[in-house]
Amino acid sequence: MKTLFHTILTLLFFEAISHTLPPLASSFPISPNFPAVFNFGDSNSDTGELGSGLGFRLQPSYGQSYFFNPPSSGRFCNGRLIVDFLMEAIDRPYLRPYLDSISTQSYRRGCDFAAGGSTIQKANGASISPFSFGVQVSQFITFKYKVLQLIQQDEDLERYLPSGYFFKNGLYMFDIGQNDLAGAFYSKTLDQVFALIPTILDIFQDGIKRLYVEGARNFWIHNTGPLGCLAQAVSLFGRDKSKLDEFGCVSDHNQAAKLFNLQLHGLFKKLPQLYHDSRFTYVDIFAIKSDLIFNHSNYGFDHSIMVCCGTGGPPLNYNDKVNCGSTANLNGTIITAKPCNDSSKYVNWDGIHYTEAANRFVALHILTGKYSETASFWNL
């Protein structure tokens, strides 16, 4: 009797797991089995959200290497982003931005809530984006509520909108935190930035919890890249050469990124204990981008920090007063920031964002599976 009972329990137990966690090929870190993808983040994965939300169009140099028509894609890049390459890898259309009101794309396979300039912390007067992480999560909740209500009224809408099954079994992706750190350095010392990290991650965890409550079960978290290697950081914080490491990156900024990642990884290890029926993947973007920057010449790139689309000449070709594609009058001198001739030789596009060539490199490395870890309560 006891054995039978135990057998039944065991069977129920495995039933439960196999129902809650769809199969994932272990050698392949992102799977076409996920019916939809919902993405949250900043400009690293913004497919047009900030432009739609604030009503601006980027200069045509943005998107010039891939999105010809219309010439500007709303992406902070000359072409595709990491998330675009990941969607290509699983044979999906690019994610449509939540606030995009006019499009031929549908939301059936997911939606992108990421907006350039967004932080995990609540937006304040200095924020570029009002769409901080908590707002993005709220937007998702509104989206889901409206979608399910519409489908309930008319089942045919499942052709354009994600069904309840798609929400439950979808992949929830995150790439956010870079702007919290970058912004903090304008007013804080390194120790103060370090001290802020647990607060930032508490807010991140709160967003994960809200998504879990909504039924999200598959989480895919990118850590943050080497912030100190962006030309913007180097030009503003690296004038004193003693602030730079041997690769020409601002060491304080990279130390903050490393501590953020260490604590984010700690959270990643903790989450399965809180949410037993969920799966979490942590992707080490920092390692991939560092490898690309430090070993760029081995990978066919000529420049790691110098920007493709900028002005100011060597060593950085970057001037924070003139954005890529625009013209400014600097003390009587008219200066235009123009794209370089061959963006595939540059890691950095405009001082803050990576080129399409660099994004492709990062995505291909993610797809090897060597930079990701997956954890769930059942395999702790």
Ligand SMILES: *[C@@H]1O[C@H](CO)[C@@H](O)[C@H](O)[C@H]1NC(C)=O
């Ligand atoms: C650069 O490449 C070498 C040789 O492949 C490797 O050992 C090293 O870890 C790379 N650097 C970074 C920062 O990844």
Ligand SMILES: *[C@@H]1O[C@H](CO)[C@@H](O)[C@H](O)[C@H]1NC(C)=O
């Ligand atoms: C413009 O000139 C002022 C005064 O000489 C100087 O402080 C400032 O740095 C200059 N700005 C630029 C962008 O060169």
Ligand SMILES: *[C@@H]1O[C@H](CO)[C@@H](O)[C@H](O)[C@H]1NC(C)=O
């Ligand atoms: C691009 O190439 C043209 C022709 O070779 C050259 O004149 C121009 O200076 C180059 N522009 C840049 C930004 O390197």
